[in-house]
Amino acid sequence: MTHGCTRLQNAVDWRRNEDLDADLQAHVNTCQTCQTYLLKWRLMEPALKVALAEPDLESAARREQVARMLVERARHDTPKPKRSFRLAVALAGAVVAIFVAAGIGLARQFADHTDAAQTGVVAELPVTVHRVLHQSVEQSQLRTVSKAIEVPLMERRVLAIGDDVIGVDAAGAVRVKRANKGDVLLALERGKIACSVAHRKKGERFVVQSGAVRVQVVGTRFMVHREPAGITVAVTEGVVAVSEGDSLWKVAAGNQLQLDASGRPTLGPAPPGIAEHITRLLAVAPTFSGEAAGTGAARNDIGPSATADATVPPSEEAVGEEVSRHRRSGSSQLSTWRDWILAGRLDEARRALNGQVRSEPADAEAWTLLADCERKSENWKDAVAAYQKVMRLTPGAKRRRAAYRAAAILQDSLGDHRGAVGLLEEYVASAPAADPLGAEAKIRLARSCIQLGNTSRAQILLTDVIAAYPGTPVAARARAMLNTLR
């Protein structure tokens, strides 16, 4: 088969039509190459089919179930009406909106109601969506609640609906179906969500609908995980009621309920670490911050309660008592203070953390939280001092992170480039190659070097970044800075 006869090239579909045409058949009878080709291929093809067969991922019953679910999803995701119809709907909506707005007389409401007429549903409560990326957080406002929030891999979303906070994990999809005072309805389409729900009065509801399963709460913390194999509801505070059809289960704090694809329930203790996992999902902080989730980004817009709580701080005695209680309860105190910071209860958190670091001056976690608290309060000097304390107390990644944050404050808010250079040089020297903030630290360092007139060092740093991260946005920024130096 080496002399390269290609007469069979146009007859590659012979497998479906065994009868080669007469000319080709005559050729095959005389061509040894083509005979061998056909003979071997007739043996090879079924062998390949067997060897490369893919296993079936779903049973027949499961396939039927998924098919029904898909139809439901397709129904909710109906195509947009045709342009002319859309125009008619929009015009009709606009007319209705004008009448409504005229009655109310407020331009803001006019805009909202126009939106309502076009999409059908408007959130009564503000819904804030935090897009939590690898190294940053972006915030937007969800005006209408008709669209599913789809979270790509490598990202998270944190939704603040009034006093409730919902964390949606990577690859999850959730639809906010109702967002009214005391009545929130979420539809979990896939993936994992963690919820921190403000206490509900009688008649008020917070419901997560996941397929046929409903999870209803009256004030608690819990997580719902929807997978193809079933649904898991894990509760860390309070009690939730889970229903599917006529069945109803109550899941108390510390327990979890698993419903497999056939709806069979398994009730058992929640796995260890679930509370921390929920806290991480609810944290509006860049993903890289890992175990210190919730301490990274500004989070003063968590909802009406945050403002209300912050204006009426509890007394020193109350805080002191709470601190003592938390001390007795071990590490849960840190998570509580972290929650306070997340919820904007900065004064309370500061008092508690100051009490903690006074009694335990070597508690690096408390110093870290205090530093974050001061940073969110824009007490820049106190924040830097606390981060420097963390650097003295901890080695490795935590020390580097504190150095980076202190340097960022010195650079951005205090204009102390000399101080920033010292910290960032240390960061750059000690960071491993795969450090997620390595490139950012070098760019920051280059910026401070430029401010101090050390352009040669800045050029070296920027060239390093361009070489290490070719084609990335960070390299583009470095290149732009380098160009300004030349």
Place this chain on the structure above:
Amino acid sequence: MDLVDQTGTEKKDDDALMQDIASGELAMLGELYVRHSKLVQSAIRRFAQGIPDAQVQELSHDVFLLLGKMAAGYVPQGKFRAYLYGIAVRTARTWQRNQRLRFFLLRSVPAEQLAGHGELPRSPGEHAAMRETVNQMLSRLSSRHREVLILNAVEGFGSEEIADILGISAKTARTRLFRARKTLLENALCDQWLQSFQREL
């Protein structure tokens, strides 16, 4: 053309189901899923190398949801399997491209998801050893040749259908297929493997 299944019940063919979906009967999408989800999942696994099983299922759902949206523009030509397979291939390729982009930008995609790049997906099973040998042989082929070979030999598509799926001409599909077979058959491992396969049978 309607089909009759083993129980004697009349079944609509795929083209008729697509027309029903286009006219608003979304329940027919479920029927198409039951018939073809395995094909779609197989396409995704073959064209998005290293993809986890859970992700395969998610992507296959996306493919069928997309199919529902595209039903209005579907022209029945009796090539529904190729049409669906084409959507699955494009979805899988988009996933793979995004995965590489994420790795490139963030350098944080799990290494195991990228390790399989350039190889065929592997899975344990009774033919694991045989599959290993086939993978070795197929790894000598270029990705273009490997694609057409698998589409033809394993999935059973003809050159016209392969052309539709991959967005190439039928002539190109035939040329690639011919060369892929020829390269495979000229591989030294091939004879040895065929003999062992026949013994196993």
